[in-house]
Amino acid sequence: MNGQERNSISKGLQVDIVLKADQKTGKLTRGTVKDILTKSNFHPHGIKVRLEDGRIGRDQQIVST
Template identity: 45%
Template sequence: MKPERKDIKPGMIVLFIQKKHQSSGELTEGIVKSLLTSAPSHPHGIKIMTVDKLVGRVVEIVDSEVD
């Protein structure tokens, strides 16, 4: 099950799928800058933007420790 919005916070390290990688399922690791999905959950994952300005849907939280 994909993480819900309440579980994702800026600063966390997550694995996410960028739109261009949806067909291959290739995961990218990044640090959450902001949450772009306003709903509490989404069947494809919560959409986020990373500090590197990449956008994708969260599949897994790698590190939930926020500095």
């Protein structure tokens, strides 16, 4: 599943995100969603989330539910 739709993401999901610093390379970082930061229902570059370790990035794919 991709991370472009807000309703497919919830707290506790394991996701792969792209951090702001990694946007040029597209390097993925795996973590567990703590907060959903994007208010809109859809974002073409991925819904912005905060991971439990505090890192923030745009969700690229959902790893597990």
